[in-house]
Amino acid sequence: HEGEEQKVIAVQTEALDERQLALLLEALPLEDRLQQWGRISDAQKPLVLVELKNDARLSILNNQSESELEGLFSELSPEELIECSDNLPDSLIDLALNQMDQKQRLHFESSNQFEENCIGRYADHELLVLPQNAKVFDAWRLLRREVPECTDALFLTDRVGRYAGTVPFEQLYGAPGHIPLAELIDEEAEALPGDTLLFDSVEVQEQSGYVLLPIIDAKGMLIGRMTFKDSVQILREKHEADMLAQAGLSEDEDLFSPIIKSSLRRATWLGINLLTAFLASWAIGLFEATLQQVVALAVLMPIVASMGGIAGSQTLTLIIRGIALGQISRGNLGPLMIKELWVGGLNGVFWSAVIGGIAYVWFSDVMIGVVIAVAIALNILAAAVSGVLIPVILDKFKIDPALSGSVILTTVTDVVGFVTFLGLGTLLLLNP
Amino acid sequence: HEGEEQKVIAVQTEALDERQLALLLEALPLEDRLQQWGRISDAQKPLVLVELKNDARLSILNNQSESELEGLFSELSPEELIECSDNLPDSLIDLALNQMDQKQRLHFESSNQFEENCIGRYADHELLVLPQNAKVFDAWRLLRREVPECTDALFLTDRVGRYAGTVPFEQLYGAPGHIPLAELIDEEAEALPGDTLLFDSVEVQEQSGYVLLPIIDAKGMLIGRMTFKDSVQILREKHEADMLAQAGLSEDEDLFSPIIKSSLRRATWLGINLLTAFLASWAIGLFEATLQQVVALAVLMPIVASMGGIAGSQTLTLIIRGIALGQISRGNLGPLMIKELWVGGLNGVFWSAVIGGIAYVWFSDVMIGVVIAVAIALNILAAAVSGVLIPVILDKFKIDPALSGSVILTTVTDVVGFVTFLGLGTLLLLNP
CATH class of the missing domain: 1.10.357.20 (SLC41 divalent cation transporters, integral membrane domain)
Structure with missing residues (x-):
């Protein structure tokens, strides 16, 4: 059954983004897959790893040396680590955690408290947050520094970090600098409890009219955000999982699973x-x-x-x-x-x-x-x-x-x- | 087979939005459906109509008087008319078109040139557009007036209306008022040709990093926008259609199709x-x-x-x-x-x-x-x-x-x- 030479067309991988590289790797039999993996730049490798399906990810990790693994797991963000933590040996998770700072570790633990099918687990921590007594000019100072992708509002929190309200950007555009942000809060904006099921959170997102939603834990603490991008990914994965489930297949399975x-x-x-x-x-x-x-x-x-x-x-x-x-x-x-x-x-x-x-x-x-x-x-x-x-x-x-x-x-x-x-x-x- | 009295629980419809009302109507047998329809406010009726599946929509339209139809179709926007124009009698489409102003009719025609599976057909016309020689303070004047939902950029056009570039809001936050907007254009931002297939446009949207994309026609004219909200809806509908297709069912079919x-x-x-x-x-x-x-x-x-x-x-x-x-x-x-x-x-x-x-x-x-x-x-x-x-x-x-x-x-x-x-x-x- 072996012996036959596989001619797999060499692909220019530089032009591909992480998702495309992951799809390419999954499409290759193990030997070619490892070879192609070797051609990916060290900077992209961790990101590609996150995008891979479980089986494909393990097939690559199982063929890395100790030092290569350390390199791979030394730069993962808490969100990325969560994405690929299913079925991952504890030793690798510890490796990644050890390289994180205190704040990142807290983010990981905050996400890790939620089940796999809950939105809290996938909360993104790139947030625009201000204390609830901040004023409009504070918001402007923040916006001028940097605005994360997919953002059309900022969140207010109280002294201990509990979510206190959503201020849509459009409210800022005409407002004088000395106005307290608390006065611009959209009273109808909802916060998403972290234990909301993934599919339900898409529904809430869609009806909110916002591009991003604040996620809170059981105590009302603001723990992260969910964006429309997450909605698209959730729907895409649900579609795939549903189709596979009809044939009794697992969503972890890729074309060349062992x-x-x-x-x-x-x-x-x-x-x-x-x-x-x-x-x-x-x-x-x-x-x-x-x-x-x-x-x-x-x-x-x-x-x-x-x-x-x-x-x-x-x-x-x-x-x-x-x-x-x-x-x-x-x-x-x-x-x-x-x-x-x-x-x-x-x-x-x-x-x-x-x-x-x-x-x-x-x-x-x-x-x-x-x-x-x-x-x-x-x-x-x-x-x-x-x-x-x-x-x-x-x-x-x-x-x-x-x-x-x-x-x-x-x-x-x-x-x-x-x-x-x-x-x-x-x-x-x-x-x- | 008749005779049996159907007890359908009366629902408080005031609290429901258009999509929920449409789902409720589709869940009812014809008689109850028409009764429930009668309870919906005149303001909501056209919006509910747009949300209904084809079969359910026709079942209601077939039971409306001439004057009721006129009322329903007198206030549809071009986007709404396009959404429900499949299988609609020409007389009703003409009715709706007659009530539109010149600009709206042009929007309808612009959308109607595209096939059912192309993104151009569903272009939203609520756009923030400025001429390409406008300056930052022009942008601010525009933003202070009103920002449509799901918007994180504005578009520039040339004198004849051809798309000339995307200016992300975040570029505006720190920029002095006299800078020409043309200098703030994101050179990597793509415009979406109107004949892009729906499913492909979701992919482009996802990779763009923007919440909305400009849609252009074959001549490069800016004809509308697509937002993340559209992506979510496209994925949702594709999922449903795929599931139904596996059993040889049409997506038009509702629970009580004739x-x-x-x-x-x-x-x-x-x-x-x-x-x-x-x-x-x-x-x-x-x-x-x-x-x-x-x-x-x-x-x-x-x-x-x-x-x-x-x-x-x-x-x-x-x-x-x-x-x-x-x-x-x-x-x-x-x-x-x-x-x-x-x-x-x-x-x-x-x-x-x-x-x-x-x-x-x-x-x-x-x-x-x-x-x-x-x-x-x-x-x-x-x-x-x-x-x-x-x-x-x-x-x-x-x-x-x-x-x-x-x-x-x-x-x-x-x-x-x-x-x-x-x-x-x-x-x-x-x-x-």
């Missing part, structure tokens, strides 16, 4: 799906005698299962989106079910007729046409009911329906499909 | 999948004689198909993400295929042994165990190859692999699975 690691991760998902496949087999096994006599039933089985599965996944997807948008409640579940049953009914009647006709022509047997037509119509109706109920029930038990909904749905439509199809076959084809 | 419309839309996807199911049936049909003699094969068929389908969809998903991130090239296709074959091989060996063992115990027949084990191992390898090649080939033909990849993959794994399983069964079980 083979053993990949195999083990994927094995779990294969195993779960195997259980549902065995359930379907068991359902078929109930009708061995029938199958022996009417082999046409075995031939047509996949069609019954497929139609139910596809129809069900359409309803399921619609309901999952509804749940994500907060649109499903006890109030509209009934009407929703009725509507889905109508849609399923219409498609059931239409496709039953088509498939029944084809089966009749194929096997020159009217009854086979009738059996498959009825089974498909019933299975599509069962799919509609399951498509509505399964995600609602999963959501009630706090299980993400996007993750496990489709496995459960397929199990239901497979079993219902096979039992109705082969059951009807037993009744109608064996006793003429 | 039954006939929903049924027709979904029928297409069911039909496409039916074709692939028939292919699988045809493959099984080749082995009718075998199935008649060894019914256990019919019972175990779903397991072979399922394992191949699941393993293939894992590879497929990984490759589709790689393509989306620009990580797949001729250079790494070979190594990638080898890695996926190894992962597939390991899982194939492991699960073949498990499933072969179970089949042996179930049917007390060693050879059945051997047949299913070999078939599953081969099918998982075929799945790895298809999972890599199908999306790459589709992408080459400019077909979105996220949309059709999984249908094609399932067809391949079904057919390969059934043919190897039943073919091996014919060879090994019929000729002892």
Whole structure:
């Protein structure tokens, strides 16, 4: 399996930014990856490391000497260290912490108190902050020095560092220098508690009208900021994670994750799906005698299962989106079910007729046409009911329906499909 | 199916913003939806209309009187009209255009020249613009008047309105009033051509470091701006559309889209999948004689198909993400295929042994165990190859692999699975 020479086109890496370099490294098999990594400038390396997916990052760190590691971790900011601290050996984290000053270490600890899915963990500490008794000319002095990217407001704090208010820049533009900033506070501006879930914080950000939001801890202390840039990154990563989760994949997985690691991760998902496949087999096994006599039933089985599965996944997807948008409640579940049953009914009647006709022509047997037509119509109706109920029930038990909904749905439509199809076959084809 | 009284909880709509009201309306069956719509204030109605999905919007517009429609469309801004102009009858668009002033109509036409998936179409016209010979104090006069949301720079244009440069606010804070703004231009700031694809423009925005970008037309004229807020909305909508597309659903579809419309839309996807199911049936049909003699094969068929389908969809998903991130090239296709074959091989060996063992115990027949084990191992390898090649080939033909990849993959794994399983069964079980 080795031996073949890999020709990977050499890329001019100077023109690439950190994110592009990370994507490039992830796209390379291990050997080329390490070679390409060697070509990156020492200044960019730590930043590239932060951008890499977990698996890719570890694949590089595992191949660095002690002194190289020290070089890499000696210049990480607290925010960067947090970004890449998952799965990182404690020794490396300590290495990075030892090189930080007191203030940076405090920032790291402040972020590290929050869970991985909370906005507080990713708080940026580049803040424009003034005491709450500061005046407009103090703000100007601050602005003239330096304004961080993505900033359209400054924050006020009280003596102990508790968040006291947001002053939008536009309020400063016309204001005389002696006015206290406290008078220019936007009373409607919200502070984001650090334990807000990432996805929810995007929503708050979007509705705030601000480009950045202050993040506070449980005691009301101002611990950092979240910007629109974070929102974009959160949405991008959520999109990726959701897509991968549907196939039972981890978001850490890159194109060239280690083979053993990949195999083990994927094995779990294969195993779960195997259980549902065995359930379907068991359902078929109930009708061995029938199958022996009417082999046409075995031939047509996949069609019954497929139609139910596809129809069900359409309803399921619609309901999952509804749940994500907060649109499903006890109030509209009934009407929703009725509507889905109508849609399923219409498609059931239409496709039953088509498939029944084809089966009749194929096997020159009217009854086979009738059996498959009825089974498909019933299975599509069962799919509609399951498509509505399964995600609602999963959501009630706090299980993400996007993750496990489709496995459960397929199990239901497979079993219902096979039992109705082969059951009807037993009744109608064996006793003429 | 009627008759049942729907109790929908009355909601205090005053506290909700336009987006929340739109979500609420979409969550209601038609009758309740129209009733709730009646409770929304006239001032909010046009804004809610813009936020609604196409189907929901039409369901409301179809139930408004001529004079109500006139009221609704008399106050839309050009941006709002563009947002809801898809599928809108020309008469309503004319109605809205007639109420606009000359400048607004020009804005509408400027946006309308771009396709639905281009950023130019959604350009916001609330711009801070100054002539390129303006000075710093001109900028201050402008800023003191009013600063639009999400703004951290102003744009300069030449005499005919061509984009001439971006001046970041932070450059203004320390600058003396008599300095020409042209001297403060950020030379690295990019303008976004109006025909940039939505998703690409998010990328440009993110890398620019600015909260807003100028949008220009083919002649270089400044036609509007894009902000981070647009990026968030674009990502959100793309996520939703991608999820729905996987089930063959349109993004226009809401929970209570009209039954006939929903049924027709979904029928297409069911039909496409039916074709692939028939292919699988045809493959099984080749082995009718075998199935008649060894019914256990019919019972175990779903397991072979399922394992191949699941393993293939894992590879497929990984490759589709790689393509989306620009990580797949001729250079790494070979190594990638080898890695996926190894992962597939390991899982194939492991699960073949498990499933072969179970089949042996179930049917007390060693050879059945051997047949299913070999078939599953081969099918998982075929799945790895298809999972890599199908999306790459589709992408080459400019077909979105996220949309059709999984249908094609399932067809391949079904057919390969059934043919190897039943073919091996014919060879090994019929000729002892």
